[in-house]
Amino acid sequence: MIKSVVIAGAGQAAAWVARSLRAEGYAGRIVMCGAECEPPYERPPLSKEQLAPDAPNMPYLIRHDEFPELAVEWKPGTSVTQINRTAKTVVLSNAEQLSYDALVIATGGRAHLPPVPGFDLDCVHTLRTLDDARRLRAAITPDRRLLVVGGGWIGLEVAAMARRAGVPVVLAEMGSGLCARSGSRFLSSYLQTLHASNGVDLRLNTRVVRLAVSGDGGYMAEFDDGSKQEADLFVVGAGLIPNDEIAVNAGLHCDRGVLVDSAGRSSDPFIYAAGDVAVLCTSEGGSLRLESWQNAQDQGIAVGLSLLGRHAVYMPQPFFWSSQYDTLIQMAGTTEAATTWVMRQGQGNQQIHIGLDDTYRAVFAMGINAPRDLRMLRRFIADALPLDRWLLADTEVPLTKVVAT
Numbered sequence: 001m002i003k004s005v006v007i008a009g010a011g012q013a014a015a016w017v018a019r020s021l022r023a024e025g026y027a028g029r030i031v032m033c034g035a036e037c038e039p040p041y042e043r044p045p046l047s048k049e050q051l052a053p054d055a056p057n058m059p060y061l062i063r064h065d066e067f068p069e070l071a072v073e074w075k076p077g078t079s080v081t082q083i084n085r086t087a088k089t090v091v092l093s094n095a096e097q098l099s100y101d102a103l104v105i106a107t108g109g110r111a112h113l114p115p116v117p118g119f120d121l122d123c124v125h126t127l128r129t130l131d132d133a134r135r136l137r138a139a140i141t142p143d144r145r146l147l148v149v150g151g152g153w154i155g156l157e158v159a160a161m162a163r164r165a166g167v168p169v170v171l172a173e174m175g176s177g178l179c180a181r182s183g184s185r186f187l188s189s190y191l192q193t194l195h196a197s198n199g200v201d202l203r204l205n206t207r208v209v210r211l212a213v214s215g216d217g218g219y220m221a222e223f224d225d226g227s228k229q230e231a232d233l234f235v236v237g238a239g240l241i242p243n244d245e246i247a248v249n250a251g252l253h254c255d256r257g258v259l260v261d262s263a264g265r266s267s268d269p270f271i272y273a274a275g276d277v278a279v280l281c282t283s284e285g286g287s288l289r290l291e292s293w294q295n296a297q298d299q300g301i302a303v304g305l306s307l308l309g310r311h312a313v314y315m316p317q318p319f320f321w322s323s324q325y326d327t328l329i330q331m332a333g334t335t336e337a338a339t340t341w342v343m344r345q346g347q348g349n350q351q352i353h354i355g356l357d358d359t360y361r362a363v364f365a366m367g368i369n370a371p372r373d374l375r376m377l378r379r380f381i382a383d384a385l386p387l388d389r390w391l392l393a394d395t396e397v398p399l400t401k402v403v404a405t
């Protein structure tokens with residue numbers, strides 16, 4: 001029976017570990033150590049409504065005043081710097097030592113800043129924390145020109161918010177498509193049209209190689225083809241580096257994140273991991289690290305249950321959403337096994353792109369402004385139901401009638 005749980009990290013996964021422990025009746029000690037000074041909060045709004053001049057209040061996952069109620073000892077602005085597995089203790093950035101019966105690593109990740117000369121200038125922003133969002137919000141003013149480096153989700157959401165504020169935006173992506181990692185070429189070309197029609201100057205196959213102060217108070221970016229672009233503000237959205245150093249230094253099995261089983265347990269049976277920092281080893285011998293809101297919540301809950309000895313098998317179905325301009329984009333599943341693609345044109349501006357495997361079971365679905373249909377398709381993916389591809393493509397046929405008989 002565990003009597004004390006230490007959580008390294010105070011983000012989304014950490015909050016759900018603590019909440020699920022208490023919801024399941026755990027009465028022992030919970031200490032939550034967070035490098036940031038904010039209580040746990042949700043990050044998706046940071047690249048969306050938090051960049052607007054009239055940003056709403058942050059949706060905290062555990063408010064300041066809830067910590068005593070939940071009996072969680074929160075240590076803000078305090079990192080876990082070292083794990084001593086033999087003594088079952090951690091060392092904190094304030095030199096304090098804490099003992100644990102179980103340790104949860106929920107340290108997320110940090111923004112990757114490529115080693116480009118000039119990326120250390122003040123005009124360069126990354127976006128991971130609420131402080132980053134506040135700084136960027138103050139910098140996005142209509143008299144500035146923005147250059148976004150990276151055509152992934154965060155870069156695109158920032159571009160959309162900047163365009164809404166009337167800021168001229170150039171977006172440079174070194175690959176040949178936007179959000180190419182999603183694996184859907186349809187999505188890439190949809191996003192290209194969406195941003196171009198909203199006035200973003202897209203430069204694909206273009207890498208920024210240098211940034212320097214230009215003569216008139218702005219900055220000049222140089223691209224790999226020798227061309228140049230002047231701007232006042234730069235946002236680099238170039239992916240995430242998992243914060244797994246404490247795990248690596250403690251000798252846990254890691255591979256760009258902490259390797260865990262379906263119970264969230266690492267190679268040390270007293271140490272667990274959840275969220276962006278966790279790499280789930282699948283029963284087929286693969287591995288999966290998800291950077292999504294849904295995963296941080298669900299894996300956090302699963303780890304909470306595992307800590308109490310409940311049988312929690314966490315095998316997620318990837319799910320991600322993004323909102324850009326007035327468009328809601330949702331994706332479920334993965335594209336690797338997709339061999340047949342079906343386009344389902346919904347009502348109005350709805351579009352759905354579905355990937356079927358070679359037995360016509362849905363493995364991937366991407367919806368534009370179609371949350372209801374996506375909910376149903378997520379169920380089809382989870383239940384591995386064979387679908388009739390022709391009925392699926394027929395918008396007149398409701399999704400309830402497309403399961404093959």
Ligand SMILES: Cc1cc2nc3c(=O)[nH]c(=O)nc-3n(C[C@H](O)[C@H](O)[C@H](O)COP(=O)(O)OP(=O)(O)OC[C@H]3O[C@@H](n4cnc5c(N)ncnc54)[C@H](O)[C@@H]3O)c2cc1C
Pocket residue numbers: 008009010011012013014033034035036042043044045046047078079080081106107108109127128129154243246274275276277290291292293294296319320321322323
């Ligand atoms: C700008 C932005 C927009 C996003 N939008 C979406 C979206 O639209 N849809 C979606 O599905 N997902 C989105 N995500 C992803 C989603 O927010 C993350 O997957 C989720 O926050 C991961 O939760 P986590 O708890 O693993 O990590 P985090 O929420 O990052 O929390 C980790 C915490 O641990 C702290 N920490 C790090 N090292 C230590 C240490 N050694 N000791 C103590 N504390 C430490 C960090 O400072 C951080 O506070 C977005 C992410 C960002 C950054």
